Amino acid sequence: MQRGTTLLELALVLVVMGLLLGIAVPRASSLADSLAVDRAAHEIIAAHRRARIAAVLRSQVVELTVDATDLAIRPRGATADLWHAPGPSANQVVLAGPQRRITFSPVGLSMGLSNASFRLSRGAAVRTVVVSRLGRVRIEP
Numbered sequence: 001m002q003r004g005t006t007l008l009e010l011a012l013v014l015v016v017m018g019l020l021l022g023i024a025v026p027r028a029s030s031l032a033d034s035l036a037v038d039r040a041a042h043e044i045i046a047a048h049r050r051a052r053i054a055a056v057l058r059s060q061v062v063e064l065t066v067d068a069t070d071l072a073i074r075p076r077g078a079t080a081d082l083w084h085a086p087g088p089s090a091n092q093v094v095l096a097g098p099q100r101r102i103t104f105s106p107v108g109l110s111m112g113l114s115n116a117s118f119r120l121s122r123g124a125a126v127r128t129v130v131v132s133r134l135g136r137v138r139i140e141p
Contacts, residue, residue, distance in 0.1 A: 030125070038127065040093040041127045044066060047064055047071040056107065058106075062103070063101050064102045068099075093120050094121050095119070096119040100116050110131075114131070115132055127141060
């Protein structure tokens with residue numbers, strides 16, 4: 001009795017593995033896209049909450065800047081950031097629209113035209129973060 005594998009057996013194993021990978025890889029990339037978009041949406045929500053709390057704790061007007069490349073919180077008129085983080089593009093997530101600034105009063109309410117919608121997408125995964133003037137934030141599929 002000989003030990004080892006034949007060329008036919010090896011080819012059969014490679015074909016089966018190729019079929020399994022052909023099924024698994026697209027699903028895995030779709031899952032990765034969905035997770036990246038969800039993470040970017042939650043980072044925007046966390047920045048919104050952080051800016052609101054900073055305005056209340058500092059008793060001054062604070063601005064949250066949401067851009068594709070970065071998220072930044074700074075007191076109105078200041079040049080230095082209180083907090084800074086990479087934006088959605090760090091995870092290859094596309095943020096549609098221009099840069100938005102949300103201004104918070106010292107009591108934590110948004111000032112001016114602070115209603116905003118942030119549409120995030122990567123691959124087939126799309127989420128929209130909706131911010132109301134009263135501070136409510138939600139994620140829409």
